Structures are given as C-alpha cells and as structure tokens.
Amino acid sequence: MKKNNSWILKGGRIIDPANHIDRTGDLWIREGRIVEPDSFDPALAETVNLRGLVVAPGLIDMHVHLRQPGNTDAETIRTGTMAAAAGGFTSIVAMPNTSPCADTAGTIQYIKDFAAREGVVKVLPSGALSVGRKGEEMSPVGSLKAAGVVALTDDGCCIQNNELMRHVVEYAGNFGLPVLEHCEDKFLAGDGVMHEGYWSVLLGMKAMPAAAEEVIVARDIIISRLASWKIHIQHVSSAQSVKMIRAAQADGVRISAEATPHHIALTDVEIKKFDTNYKMNPPLRSEEDRMAVIEGLQDGTIAVIATDHAPHTQTAKLVEFDHAPFGIIGLETAVPVTLTELYHKNYLSLSQVISKFTVGPASILGIDAGTLSVGAAADVTIIDPDCEYIVDVNDFYSKSRNTPFNGYAAKGRTMATFVDGVCIFSLLKESEPEDEESK
Amino acid sequence: MDFQWTKKDLLDLYDLSRDEILHILNTAEEFKKVSQRNVKKVPALRGRTVVNLFVEPSTRTRVSFELAEQRLSADIINMNADVSSFRKGETLLDTLKNIQALQADIVVMRHQATGAPNFLARELNMGVVNAGDGAHSHPTQALLDIFTIREKKGRIEGLNVVIVGDILHSRVARSNVWGLLKLGANVTFAGPATLVPREFEKIGVRVCHNLKDALADADVVNLLRIQLERQQRGYFPSLGEYSRFFGIHPETLRYIKRDALIMHPGPINRGVEIDSAVADGPQSVILEQVTNGLAVRMAVLFLVAGCLK
Numbered sequence: 001m002k003k004n005n006s007w008i009l010k011g012g013r014i015i016d017p018a019n020h021i022d023r024t025g026d027l028w029i030r031e032g033r034i035v036e037p038d039s040f041d042p043a044l045a046e047t048v049n050l051r052g053l054v055v056a057p058g059l060i061d062m063h064v065h066l067r068q069p070g071n072t073d074a075e076t077i078r079t080g081t082m083a084a085a086a087g088g089f090t091s092i093v094a095m096p097n098t099s100p101c102a103d104t105a106g107t108i109q110y111i112k113d114f115a116a117r118e119g120v121v122k123v124l125p126s127g128a129l130s131v132g133r134k135g136e137e138m139s140p141v142g143s144l145k146a147a148g149v150v151a152l153t154d155d156g157c158c159i160q161n162n163e164l165m166r167h168v169v170e171y172a173g174n175f176g177l178p179v180l181e182h183c184e185d186k187f188l189a190g191d192g193v194m195h196e197g198y199w200s201v202l203l204g205m206k207a208m209p210a211a212a213e214e215v216i217v218a219r220d221i222i223i224s225r226l227a228s229w230k231i232h233i234q235h236v237s238s239a240q241s242v243k244m245i246r247a248a249q250a251d252g253v254r255i256s257a258e259a260t261p262h263h264i265a266l267t268d269v270e271i272k273k274f275d276t277n278y279k280m281n282p283p284l285r286s287e288e289d290r291m292a293v294i295e296g297l298q299d300g301t302i303a304v305i306a307t308d309h310a311p312h313t314q315t316a317k318l319v320e321f322d323h324a325p326f327g328i329i330g331l332e333t334a335v336p337v338t339l340t341e342l343y344h345k346n347y348l349s350l351s352q353v354i355s356k357f358t359v360g361p362a363s364i365l366g367i368d369a370g371t372l373s374v375g376a377a378a379d380v381t382i383i384d385p386d387c388e389y390i391v392d393v394n395d396f397y398s399k400s401r402n403t404p405f406n407g408y409a410a411k412g413r414t415m416a417t418f419v420d421g422v423c424i425f426s427l428l429k430e431s432e433p434e435d436e437e438s439k
Numbered sequence: 440m441d442f443q444w445t446k447k448d449l450l451d452l453y454d455l456s457r458d459e460i461l462h463i464l465n466t467a468e469e470f471k472k473v474s475q476r477n478v479k480k481v482p483a484l485r486g487r488t489v490v491n492l493f494v495e496p497s498t499r500t501r502v503s504f505e506l507a508e509q510r511l512s513a514d515i516i517n518m519n520a521d522v523s524s525f526r527k528g529e530t531l532l533d534t535l536k537n538i539q540a541l542q543a544d545i546v547v548m549r550h551q552a553t554g555a556p557n558f559l560a561r562e563l564n565m566g567v568v569n570a571g572d573g574a575h576s577h578p579t580q581a582l583l584d585i586f587t588i589r590e591k592k593g594r595i596e597g598l599n600v601v602i603v604g605d606i607l608h609s610r611v612a613r614s615n616v617w618g619l620l621k622l623g624a625n626v627t628f629a630g631p632a633t634l635v636p637r638e639f640e641k642i643g644v645r646v647c648h649n650l651k652d653a654l655a656d657a658d659v660v661n662l663l664r665i666q667l668e669r670q671q672r673g674y675f676p677s678l679g680e681y682s683r684f685f686g687i688h689p690e691t692l693r694y695i696k697r698d699a700l701i702m703h704p705g706p707i708n709r710g711v712e713i714d715s716a717v718a719d720g721p722q723s724v725i726l727e728q729v730t731n732g733l734a735v736r737m738a739v740l741f742l743v744a745g746c747l748k
Contacts, residue, residue: 201638202453204574204613205553274554319530320552322573 004046005032005378005421012050012382016057017355018362018371027055029378032421036374048428050382053415054350057370058090058379059357061331062180063155063234063258063306066092066123069110070099075311075399077111080331081119083309083398085425087331088414089357090379091122091369095155096133103128103139105147112148120424121417122379124367126151129168129179135159138168145175150365153180155234156281158216160186166223173229178364180232183216183241184208184281193322195268195283203272206322210238210289213282217241221248221255230254232364235308237263237282239292246301256364258304259293261330261337266290266404276317276324277404280310294347303360305353307334311400329398333405339385339412350385378421382428387413444742448560448567451576452617460618463738464586470741471734473510483741484513488543493570494520494531495551499705499729500570500580504547507736516543531555532562539565544747545740548572566743574608579739580704581614583732585622587724588659590731591700596623599656601647603629603685604663604712605674607636611663611704616644629653630685633674650685654695661702662687662712682711689716700724 009027016022028037030045061084067075075083077094084092094111096102102111108125115123127144131137133154141152152172158181159165172179192208194200200207217233221244224231236242236257248255262280267287270278278284296302310327317324334357342348348356362370369379391408393401416426442462452460473481489508493501496519508515516538520526525534535546545566548556553573560567571577589595600619606612606628619626620643627645628635637646647653654660665681675681687701701713701723709715718725 198638198641201607201636202613202642203553204576204608204610206573274557315530318532320550320555320558322552322555 004423006030006045007418007421008042008045008047009055009380009382010047010049012053012055014055014372015351015354016372017351018057018359019373021372022351027372027380029380029418029421032378034372034374034376034378052384054383054385055372056354056381056383057358057372058417058419059088059335059381060091060361060370061089061307061309061334061357062093062151062304062361062365064092064094064309064331065097065311065327066094067311068098068114069107074313074316076118077114077123078118079397079399080309080311081115081121081123083329083331083396084121085417085419086397086414087333088335088381088383088417089121089331090381090417090419091124091367093124093126093150093365096126096128096153097156101128101132102126103131103133103144105140105143108144108147108149121419124150124365126153126180128152129154129172130159130164133157135161135164138164138171141168141171141175141177145177149177150367151178151180153182153234155180155182158182158184158186162219162223165219166227169223169227169229169231173227176366178230178232178366180234181216181220182234183213183220185212185215188212188215193279193283194271195285197268197286199268199271205271208283210240210285213238214240214244217244221245221253224255225253230256230364233257235260235263235282235306236293236296236302237285237289239289242292242296242301246296246299249301256304257296257302258306259297259302260306260308261334261341262328262404263290263293264297264305265337265341270404274321275404276319276321277328277402279321279324279326280308280328281326294342297342297356298347303356304364305334305338305356306361307331311398312402314401317402327402329396329400329403332396332398333391333403333408335383335414336391336410336412337405337408339383340410343385344411378418380418381414382416383412384415385412387411387415389413445746447743447746448556449578449739449743450556450560450567450569452578452581452614452621453576455621457621460582460585460621463582463735463742464589466738466742467582467586467731467734470737471731473737474733480510480512482512484508484511484744487545487744488514488516489740490516490518490538490543490546492518492535492546492548494525495549495571497549497570500549503729503732504570504736507733507740510733511737511740513740532559535559535563535565539563545743564748566747568739568743571610574610575613577610577614579732579736580611581618582739583728583735584615584661584702584704585618586731586735587702587728588700591724592658595619598624598658599627600624600659600661601627601629601653601657602661602663603650603653603687605634605665605669606630606639606663607634608666608669609663615661616642627653627657631675631681634669650691651694654691657695657699659700659702660687660695663704664706664708665712678711686712686714687717688714692717692720692722702728705729
C-alpha cells in the first residue's frame with residue numbers, strides 16, 4: 001500500500017492550544033508537513049471529511065514503559081507504539097527502566113534503532129539519572145544527551161541522597177535535559193502496596209502514606225531552586241503535592257507536573273476488590289487527593305497528562321495483591337478516560353484537555369511538537385469527543401491487558417492518528433461521501 | 440430455623456449480614472453440643488474433601504480446623520508453604536486449580552497476603568474458608584470471640600467491647616469490628632497512636648490512646664498479641680514500655696468492671712500484653728475461646744459445604 005502523506009482534512013474543529021486556535025475549518029497537509037490551505041493542487045492529496053470531529057495536534061505521552069529491551073513478553077517497541085497510535089499519541093517518551101537500564105549511549109542507540117525499524121510513532125528515549133537507577137552515582141549525562149535522550153529520570157526509583165540529587169540536577173541543567181522525578185521516600189513508602197488512608201486501614205493492607213511522595217516533592221522544590229534547573233514531578237497524586245507545586249511555581253521555582261488518567265478517574269476505594277489492575281505506584285489515593293489533582297489541572301499547576309503506561313503480563317498480575325508488580329497500561333484509554341472525566345464532567349474545556357497532551361509536554365521537554373503551526377510536522381490526532389463506547393481490552397494493540405478500565409463506559413474516542421502526514425491508525429469510514437455544502 | 444445460608448466461601452465478616460452472622464453462631468451452638476457428647480463425631484461432611492493450605496505457618500488455628508474437619512467426618516489434606524509446589528515456583532492460583540482438579544471441595548487457607556482468599560474465591564469453584572489473610576481478616580476467630588461473648592453475657596447489643604494492642608497489623612481486630620458493629624456492640628480500639636489508626640473512627644469505632652480511659656466502661660477486654668517485630672520497626676520503644684502503658688496487670692483489674700471478660704486470641708505473651716495472674720484469673724475466658732473455636736469452625740465448614748454443587 002502506498003503511504004500517502006498529503007491530505008486535506010475538511011470541516012473538522014481544529015483545536016491547537018499552542019496557537020490559541022479553536023475553529024472549524026480545513027487542515028492541509030503536504031508531504032508530511034502542515035501547510036497553508038489552498039497552497040497546492042487538491043488533486044495531489046486525499047480529502048477526508050471530518051465534520052463533527054476534532055482535529056488536534058498529535059498527542060504526546062511523556063511517560064511510557066515500552067519494556068524493550070528486556071521485558072518483551074509484556075510489551076515491545078512495536079506493540080507499544082501501535083498502542084500509542086491507537087490512543088492518538090504521535091510522540092512518546094520511553095522510560096529507562098528497561099533491562100539493561102537505559103543508562104548508556106549504547107542502550108539509547110539500540111532503542112532508537114529499533115524504534116526507527118519497528119516503531120509506528122515517534123519514540124523519544126529518556127536516560128537514567130543515576131547508573132542502573134540505583135541512586136548511587138550519576139549516569140553519563142552528557143553522553144546520553146549526545147545519544148539523543150530528551151530527558152533524564154530514574155522513574156520507578158527515586159534518588160534518596162539529596163547531595164547526589166543536587167549535583168545531577170545541576171549537571172542535567174548544564175546539558176539542557178529536564179529531570180523527570182518519581183517522588184518516593186523509600187522509608188516512608190516501606191513495603192506498602194496501596195495508599196495509606198481509610199481503605200488501607202479497613203483492609204489491613206500494607207500501605208504507603210501520601211507523605212512518601214510529598215517529602216520528595218518538597219525536597220525537589222528546594223533542590224530545583226538550589227540547582228537553578230527544572231524538575232518535572234511525574235504522576236502527582238496527592239493534594240499536598242499539588243499545593244506545594246502551586247506555591248513553588250508562584251514563587252518562581254522551575255517545577256512542573258503531570259497527572260495520570262487513573263489518578264484523575266479512580267480512588268483507593270477500588271482496592272477492596274483485590275484486583276491487581278488497581279495496583280500502581282503512586283497508588284490510587286483518596287477522593288480529596290483526586291479532586292486536588294483535577295484542580296491542579298484546572299488552574300495550570302499541572303500542565304501535563306501522561307499515562308505511565310506500564311505493561312505487565314497476566315502471569316505477573318494474576319497473583320496475590322501483595323505479590324503483583326505495580327503498574328497499569330494507559331495509552332489506549334487516556335483519551336476516552338480524560339474526555340469522560342474532565343471534559344464531559346465540565347472540569348476542563350476540550351482545548352484544555354488537548355493542551356495537557358500537546359503544548360504542555362512539548363514545552364517541558366523543549367521538543368518541536370504538539371502544534372498545528374504551518375511548517376510543523378503533520379502529527380495530527382482526530383478525536384470524536386462525543387463517541388460513546390465501552391472499552392474492551394480485547395481491542396487493544398498493547399501486548400498486555402493490565403487495565404482497570406476494561407468495561408469502562410467512555411465518551412470520547414481517538415478516531416485517527418497521523419505521523420508526519422501518514423495515517424497510521426484510523427477508525428474513520430473508508431469512503432465518506434464528500435459533503436459539498438460544508439465548503 | 441428459616442434462614443438459608445447461600446455462600447460457598449467465608450472470607451470476611453464485612454461481607455456478612457447480621458442474620459448470616461447470627462445463623463453461624465446458632466449453628467455453632469448445635470455443634471458445641473456434639474463436642475460435649477461421648478461420641479464427638481457426626482457424618483455431616485462424609486465424602487467431602489477439605490484441603491488445609493497454610494501458606495503462613497499456624498498451629499492453633501490449623502489444629503482447630505483439622506479437628507473440626509475430623510469431627511465432621513471429612514477427608515483431609517494438609518499442605519504448607521514448605522512442602523508444596525510454591526518452592527518450585529508454582530503460583531498460588533495454579534496450585535489451587537490443581538487441587539480443584541482432584542475434586543477437593545473446600546480449601547481452608549491462611550496466607551500472609553491481604554486479599555489472597557478473596558482473589559482465589561473469585562477464580563475457583565471450590566469453597567474457600569479464610570483462616571487468616573495478612574492483616575485483613577480472620578473471620579472464624581472473630582466469630583468464636585463473638586460466640587464466647589454472647590455465651591457469657593447473653594447478648595452482644597449494647598456491650599462495650601475494647602480491643603487493645605496492635606490494631607494496625609491485626610486481622611483479628613478487623614474481623615471482630617464488623618461482627619460486633621453489625622450486632623450492635625460499642626467498639627473501642629485502644630493502644631499507642633503508632634498502632635491504632637484514627638481512621639477507624641469513620642466506621643463508628645472509638646479510638647483511645649490511654650488504656651485507663653478505654654477500659655472504664657468495658658464489658659469485654661480483648662487483648663491482641665504484641666509482636667517483637669513491631670518494636671524493631673520503631674512502633675514503640677520496648678516491650679517493657681509497651682507492657683507498662685498498654686499491658687493488663689492485676690492492678691488494672693481494680694479499675695475495670697468486676698464482671699468484664701478478659702479475652703485473647705492467643706498465643707499470649709505472658710508479662711507483655713497480659714500478666715499471668717490476669718490470663719489465668721477468674722475473669723479470663725481465654726481457654727473457652729479455644730473450645731468454642733472448634734464449634735464455630737464446624738459450623739462454618741458445614742454451612743459452606745451445604746452450598747457446594
């Protein structure tokens with residue numbers, strides 16, 4: 001099949017938060033780039049009628065575990081990027097907790113080579129902050145940058161030594177790499193498997209207090225100021241964390257934050273089902289925490305929604321709750337869940353939701369993506385904000401099935417995804433008759 | 440009695456209605472009479488196979504279940520974490536599916552992981568009887584505690600029941616609380632702030648960090664075993680200090696009701712949470728709890744077996 005990369009996307013609602021655009025019209029794509037309408041002969045492009053649908057910049061997920069190299073029974077770069085495409089994501093940041101850990105230029109090169117061959121969306125590797133993510137010595141930051149990482153993170157682990165953290169943040173700043181932080185005080189978190197609160201107390205489950213996150217958020221605010229460099233707080237889940245980040249931002253500290261769809265949609269009451277598809281780290285927290293995260297998204301304290309897509313095999317997950325690994329997949333449910341929970345419940349406008357997936361992450365990462373500006377790469381996501389459907393894990397492209405959203409009644413769905421002008425995923429009907437009146 | 444038991448599993452008292460709890464207690468009364476006869480065996484579970492799977496070690500609960508099964512004439516298989524397939528890396532679910540394939544009827548399981556029996560009950564057709572999971576639930580212990588209280592006091596409703604000790608890590612407290620609240624008792628949890636979370640107030644429990652205040656109106660005092668491991672994790676400074684502020688001593692008896700029951704799920708640490716003079720004294724019903732445990736477990740196995748295909 002010939003890969004067409006020139007399109008006229010007609011009559012959709014174009015929402016481009018980076019350019020403050022929200023209007024109905026046509027988007028013209030020529031040879032993989034966004035161009036001015038009427039700038040070339042329409043006969044050279046394929047025309048699609050998108051009336052009633054939203055045309056958004058290709059979504060960016062800055063928190064994805066692709067599991068390759070090392071854990072390809074749960075996910076591969078191929079299946080993970082296919083899941084991304086089906087979810088509407090055109091760029092994804094790959095976390096470095098692979099096996100081996102992505103803490104050398106060689107491993108980054110492997111990921112890039114594999115992604116170039118097998119990936120269907122753009123894979124942006126991140127490198128480890130510390131060697132082996134052990135929190136003991138600094139990783140080869142400069143070499144990682146030269147190899148092409150877009151950020152540094154020990155995601156899943158957290159440097160406990162404040163002096164090392166200070167130095168690695170300063171040094172990362174030297175190379176212009178944002179630091180993405182999984183905030184967790186190891187001692188306070190202990191061997192907890194869920195949020196410490198009403199439900200952990202009733203269930204007798206080993207628990208980690210929100211303070212385990214908050215102590216490190218506070219530490220990172222202080223270190224960010226000291227090191228004069230930006231730290232991005234991953235998967236913010238607690239009310240106090242949101243409050244501290246808000247105050248620090250007002251105070252000029254270069255701290256940013258992301259929230260996950262599951263922390264937006266769910267709380268720790270779910271744990272009483274003893275279903276390991278509700279086990280992740282940070283854990284689902286209280287309703288008060290959930291609402292604080294939503295408020296953080298509303299006032300801009302939290303600029304990003306990221307999935308923390310964490311595939312695990314059924315074998316790994318179908319065990320006692322204590323013994324199951326942390327993490328759930330999220331690429332294919334992020335759009336439906338956030339549109340249902342944020343847009344349709346009137347917490348955020350459509351443009352705001354889209355900004356959290358586009359200009360938000362792009363500006364933190366400093367990457368050239370997330371807009372529909374003329375001249376930009378034609379990474380485009382088509383969304384039907386009102387499509388009602390039931391999420392079914394059997395439809396997923398991900399190799400794993402560990403989601404709490406199977407059977408979820410969603411309103412809002414990714415309909416098509418374009419990377420560099422090539423349509424890599426589509427639920428649109430093949431030959432939509434052209435509507436002359438819409439002109 | 441009109442009440443019809445319909446559950447193939449006993450996982451937690453949280454899941455049971457007031458009527459279901461009362462039905463188990465009433466059934467246990469009948470089985471207690473069996474144990475007082477010369478011939479202590481009934482054919483209720485003849486032809487049924489019960490597997491005792493104690494992934495976490497246990498002596499008293501295991502012996503009590505085993506004897507209950509024998510007195511009901513069941514066939515019994517005993518497994519533990521050491522000798523079973525766990526050592527070879529088989530998952531818990533696979534192990535149980537193999538046992539189920541052998542047409543076993545009921546598994547009695549103790550496991551250190553909270554919710555493990557709930558997980559298995561969902562995946563298996565066999566009956567699952569929880570013999571204690573993590574800090575979550577120990578329904579037969581709670582039922583035997585409540586049985587003993589009802590036998591001694593003639594009622595549960597309106598009684599002041601104080602549970603003292605390491606509530607945070609106690610499945611006994613977590614199961615007792617649901618049964619007691621459903622039957623109308625007033626429940627107090629007492630002990631140091633590090634081990635008695637305030638969150639329990641949200642379900643109507645009085646939380647008290649001063650023992651004397653806690654015990655003032657107590658009709659029942661249920662003491663929990665304090666584990667040395669908790670001190671090592673920094674929950675309190677020493678067993679000596681714990682005993683001084685939260686243990687029950689002969690002097691304690693002077694300021695509590697003369698007819699208050701002293702209970703303990705065992706095994707007891709003499710001189711730590713309870714002094715010998717109290718454990719062996721006239722208010723103690725600790726050994727009667729053990730006797731009643733047998734009757735309660737017979738009742739539970741009998742009822743669960745009646746709901747299997």
